[in-house]
Amino acid sequence: MRASLLFSCVAAVAFVASATPSRAGTFWSRERGGGVVEFTNKSPSGAGWKVWLKTGPGKAAALRGSTDLVPARDTSPARYARYDGDIRDEQAFYGIPEALLRAVIKTESDYDPRVVSSAGAQGLMQLMPDTARLMGVTDPFDGRQNIMGGARYLQVLARRFCRRVTSAGTVCVPDEKVKVIAAYHAGPGAVEKYGGMPPYETTHAYVTAVMRRYAEAGGEAGVVP
Secondary structure, three states: OOOOEEEOOOOOOOOOOOOOOOOOOOEEEEEOHHHOEEEEOOOOOOOOOEEEEEOOOHHHHOOOOOOOOEOOOOOOHHHHOOOHHHHHHHHHHHOOOHHHHHHHHHHHHOOOOOOEOOOOOEOOOOEOHHHHHHOOOOOOOOHHHHHHHHHHHHHHHHHHHOOEEEOOEEEEOHHHHHHHHHHHHHOHHHHHHHOOOOOEHHHHHHHHHHHHHHHHOOOOOOOOO
16 A cells, blocks of 8 residues: 655744854854843853754755755746656655645755755755665656655655554644654754754754745645545
């Protein structure tokens, strides 16, 4: 039986930072009396400071769009419909809602299959080489292969982080959905290490962008019996 996923359309980004990623590296915060919270990007002295955001490893170290080895160049409006059949096929096979997959593709590559990030992520869904191989992708620059591999990886992550299984498939509640998207960007180990959203500024911005685009597209669930 083909596995399926059911994603609710409720936005789940209330605690995700909305600031544009910077090159500052690590940010610290501490809470003072009266609910005042201080932030700094300089190594602080004194008590109470905790790491709030920092540069992550691997894919999470890259600032998408500004440090790409091969940046997105395709500006044709036709690119948004170029992979419609492949996206429908992945939803039928892996159960990832079309709106969510499109949000990931838009955020990762802006629908340009030749993009390579400074971290080495490749193609429409910016698969890291090891991930691509594990997902059976032999040519990461082939649009269909990249989409199917990325969707398969999202399915793997959903099975790992979403705990509710029904006759309709795996159901991801909002906080679990955030974990799935964060794990796609920063790796499942980072999500498990921090018990949720890793403190990586690029991952915070990435999850915010994906979930915003998903919500704007209606966030409709896709279910395969």
